[in-house]
Amino acid sequence: MIPTSSALPFDDILALLDKMPEPDEELRAKVREREASLTKPAGSLGKLEELAEWVAVWQNREKPQILRPLVGVFACQHGIAKHGVSAFPNELNQLMVDNFSQGGAAINQLCTAYDLGLKVFDLAIEHPTGDITVEPAMSEKDCVATMAYGMEAIAGGTDLLCLGEMGIGNTTISAALFTALFGGSAEDWCGRGSGVDDKGIQLKVDLVNKALETHKDHLDKPLEVLARLGGREFAAMAGAVLAARINNVPVIVDGFNTTAAVAVLHKLDPRALDHCIFSHCSAEGAHRRALDAMGKTALLDLGMRLGEGTGAAMAAGVVKAACQAHNGMATFADIGL
Ligand SMILES: O=C(O)c1ccc[n+]([C@@H]2O[C@H](COP(=O)([O-])O)[C@@H](O)[C@H]2O)c1
Numbered sequence: 001m002i003p004t005s006s007a008l009p010f011d012d013i014l015a016l017l018d019k020m021p022e023p024d025e026e027l028r029a030k031v032r033e034r035e036a037s038l039t040k041p042a043g044s045l046g047k048l049e050e051l052a053e054w055v056a057v058w059q060n061r062e063k064p065q066i067l068r069p070l071v072g073v074f075a076c077q078h079g080i081a082k083h084g085v086s087a088f089p090n091e092l093n094q095l096m097v098d099n100f101s102q103g104g105a106a107i108n109q110l111c112t113a114y115d116l117g118l119k120v121f122d123l124a125i126e127h128p129t130g131d132i133t134v135e136p137a138m139s140e141k142d143c144v145a146t147m148a149y150g151m152e153a154i155a156g157g158t159d160l161l162c163l164g165e166m167g168i169g170n171t172t173i174s175a176a177l178f179t180a181l182f183g184g185s186a187e188d189w190c191g192r193g194s195g196v197d198d199k200g201i202q203l204k205v206d207l208v209n210k211a212l213e214t215h216k217d218h219l220d221k222p223l224e225v226l227a228r229l230g231g232r233e234f235a236a237m238a239g240a241v242l243a244a245r246i247n248n249v250p251v252i253v254d255g256f257n258t259t260a261a262v263a264v265l266h267k268l269d270p271r272a273l274d275h276c277i278f279s280h281c282s283a284e285g286a287h288r289r290a291l292d293a294m295g296k297t298a299l300l301d302l303g304m305r306l307g308e309g310t311g312a313a314m315a316a317g318v319v320k321a322a323c324q325a326h327n328g329m330a331t332f333a334d335i336g337l
Pocket residue numbers: 085086087088165166167168169170171172192193194195196254255256257258282283284287304305306307308
């Protein structure tokens with residue numbers, strides 16, 4: 001499953017895309033048959049019914065099972081942050097990683113509330129990525145190695161993966177990725193992030209434009225866009241989503257930044273995200289634009305814009321409840337009708 005070295009660094013990743021499994025339609029029919037037999041009017045659990053079916057078909061199980069749900073938080077430091085694109089300093093990355101391990105972050109409490117596992121992936125946090133305005137964020141080799149590392153996120157045997165990230169400055173990185181992948185202007189994709197003012201947004205726009213100019217001859221291929229304009233958390237999350245697909249693990253995407261990571265896979269092959277749901281619409285302005293560009297709808301809209309997997313965790317609570325209802329309810333035959 002893990003790519004090894006090859007003449008062209010991205011070949012192994014592209015080969016994995018060719019091996020993506022599709023759902024078993026006979027199994028889907030059985031899941032629907034059970035859903036229709038449960039003691040409720042047909043369709044009355046609305047999206048919960050769709051979610052239970054979604055988990056079942058991507059797990060390739062007649063009864064969806066969520067015993068080891070995992071929130072993976074991928075943390076990285078960004079070269080772009082030195083330009084002052086965030087309302088917070090770079091030191092916060094390490095402090096929040098420490099906070100995650102001490103149980104003090106929002107994601108810790110949401111994981112406790114919904115009984116979700118939490119794993120933090122420190123992506124060489126002390127070494128910032130390249131400043132994308134003047135150089136690639138990562139070499140292609142580092143990008144592939146980081147994708148391979150991200151594939152290990154599910155190695156502990158998880159049955160539902162929630163994506164999260166921590167990276168001061170990474171809403172500027174996401175804006176650069178979205179502009180390169182989906183077009184439009186930098187203004188369309190730059191927003192307040194962790195809380196910058198109008199001047200901060202203008203700085204983000206100027207830096208995204210500079211980055212696009214610097215790399216303009218190398219942005220045809222989505223994986224090249226990821227290496228040049230992305231960051232390690234984006235590469236690792238893209239790798240985790242691919243590994244999840246191949247190992248029958250459904251994925252819940254978090255907010256603006258996790259969406260930018262998976263947008264790279266969408267550009268490679270729109271089917272690559274069929275095993276993913278989009279947990280919520282972030283309050284980061286351009287998130288809805290990104291979802292629209294991929295033809296995706298978000299499950300929840302709670303005005304959240306924290307990142308660190310919090311929106312995905314909220315959706316995981318809903319998904320768990322959906323599966324519990326599907327698996328545990330009595331049928332009409334059970335109650336004598
Ligand atoms: O996920 C989102 O929708 C989201 C929206 C705004 C900010 N964030 C988080 O805030 C950080 C990036 O914000 P910034 O202003 O430093 O670019 C990063 O750690 C993200 O997890 C996350």
